[in-house]
Amino acid sequence: MGTARHNLRVDGARLWSTLMETAAFGGTPAGGINRLTLSLEDGQVRDWFRNACEAAGLTVGTDELGTQFALRPGRDMSRRPIATGSHLDTQPTGGRFDGILGTLAGLEMVRTLNDAGIETEAPILLVNWTNEEGSRYAPATMASAAHVGTFTVADILARADADGTTVAEALARLGIVATEPTGSRAIGAFVELHIEQGPILEAEQKTIGVVEGGQGIIWFDGTVTGFESHAGTTPMPRRRDALTGLAEVALAVERIAHAHGPSAVATMGEAVIGAPSRNVIPGRVRFTLDVRDPHAATLDAIDTDLRAALAEIAARRNLAITLDAVWRQEPVPFDPRLVALVERGAESLGLPHRRMVSGASHDACNLALRVPTAMIFVPCKDGISHNESESATQADCTAGADLLLQTVLTLASSPAAP
Template sequence: MMQEKNKARTSNLCVDGQALWTDLMDTARFGKTPKGGIRRLTLTQEDKQVRDWFMQTCESLGCTVSYDSMGNLFARRPGQDNTLPPITMGSHLDTQPTGGKFDGILGVLGGLSVLRALHKSGYITRHPIELINWTNEEGSRFSPPMMCSGVFAGVFTEEDVLEKRDRAGIRFGDELDTIGYRGAEPCGQHPLTAYFELHIEQGPILEAEDKTIGIVTGIQGARWYEVTVRGKDAHAGSTPMPLRHDALLASAKMIEAVSLVAKEHSPSAVGTVGLLENRPNSSNVVPGEVFFTIDIRDPDDAVVLKMEQDLMQRLQQIAENGGVTIEVVQIWDAPAVHFDQQCVNMVEEAAAEGNYPARRIVSGPGHDAGYVARVAPTAMIFVPCKDGLSHNEEESITKAHAEAGANVLLEAVLKADQFFNLSE
């Protein structure tokens, strides 16, 4: 239940908004792009650089930092009773190939600002407090996304993830060893009491409604597919149109079908083809093979299933009509997530006590919190991003919104520290 706006805050602590903004701008140099964005792909040297910075900064605030067998980082601030599992915060430091300065890292650095506030005040919580960086949230180099929070939650096996390869054939486990972040603790054996994740909305709703805080109640369901369409390479000048087996032409119709199916399952369904490779990719050769990805989502798992069924029928028919073959492999299935009601209430109360305009919202994108919710009480906090733009170098938020989100995170963590004391 939302508390009255004049209800006393859990504490009189506040984050240092300027320090948080400085951290956001400082870490943007790791993988900085000419257009002002960030290219910091998982397990690259840029990823190592920001991880090293994270470790050093957390240690300067009195935390101990460890990492598990998947490279997930845990910065731990001791509590009054260190036998208790920690109250945790987190997100990710990796980015898209043309990412912005705030996606993911706001949650990590917002959590860092919470640790800084506790450190400067000398406030000791009952539980230890931990800040987590999850490895490979984006899935842009190694698919699927959220792989290592997925291992943590038992969705994927450690062995399978270590064998994953990027599009260049480079093995995940080898790259984890190269940057020196494979730990001894088996992934998933790190106990949690509760988990909170701060993130930019990555959509336009909060900005359009002039809301500062999104109280995230859950995450919509999503499925990803890899599609290979095979036709026949042929000379562009001498092969008559009726005799062609054009893989790219068929793929173009399939891509249109993805959009049509999503529109037919309105109002909330979405469908995207975001990666496409054409072979042999020569100007005077009829394309013989095309590879592309499909991403479909909706808050209702039944709608996602119906979209899949409709889409697969259409893709097969297009292949038959075009004289090509099609292979579809599902690489990710993430059912809709409903966050813990007590943790959601803590976020809502924290927003009200800070007098921040807020609304409840369902997340369109997936997040590590979706997998963590399988093993611990979990909630998320959103702040607006300009024009709803994300996964883009022009991604932008305001300093005031970053500070507000971090303050709500701080208060939610302190509420959880009190609540779970009473319930244990």
């Protein structure tokens, strides 16, 4: 690749303007975005994205789950394309950068290549994955998971939101019609740009996180069952209080996560009392638990320790406690060659960087099961994400987009497939 290509940079002001323009779709008074997947607002940004891609000369297709694929031709159309992208859906109180940066930086990369008149050997593919967030439909990252065969299309189409609307019904309401089967789009390599969603890069004054992989995750559903009885007439020693039992469970979760530190984390994100009443001792509480660590053996050890602790609490308090693993994602290593390529790119651009593991799950973690994959992180203010106050600087977004451009351009311009 010539010096001119090495010196190529994105238009940071144009990228920033695009980020702010699309933030209007589902924009909230607090400056965030409420753009749940396959909502009206998601449909609006999807239409905008299609039009912007077609204006940039890309051919846009849609799979059975609504994922958008925008293809820029290469000289050798027999080669699998080098893909980039992320997602455009958000949390109910989401920010302007989570996923959106990676998708729109890919668009800016294409615009920059067009402006410079650069044709690559391999095609370039820009992707907007459906339902990365998982806030309306479970599981998260469902479309990329179906793309690699982890879930069937029929399974995902039948998933319903809290109002009972299925994915299939939501797609139909938006008029989204598939032009290709899910999983049929070939990908040679995948590179995703994303905000870190954590505090490390900002704290260490690094511009780039070179992501080596994603940590493993186990999701649990649990119940604590005691016995409902009168709040005023039941003596304390005779109570079988499910809520105070849950309090012990929560503290046990925290203790076990600390014991497997420093990388392990555990979060009890939901707790619901069955038939709550002010003057009734809770007899049943449902809860969820999210456990994460970069090592499968640590996840197994945490699982074992949790079950032992919950059994002890149940026996001592005369309760029944269940803990069911409803989803597990194994730790995912990214392709060492692509990780090294990202690192060399950061060095050549003079960007302060460090290697790291992603604490959050991303579409890239699914793609890594089938194709060479890497991720690039840039800082977000105070490490805050999934929040309307989520923020990143124009300079950092531009730097990440420049590194994405150089990485994809190197892969797509090489004489042989990666």
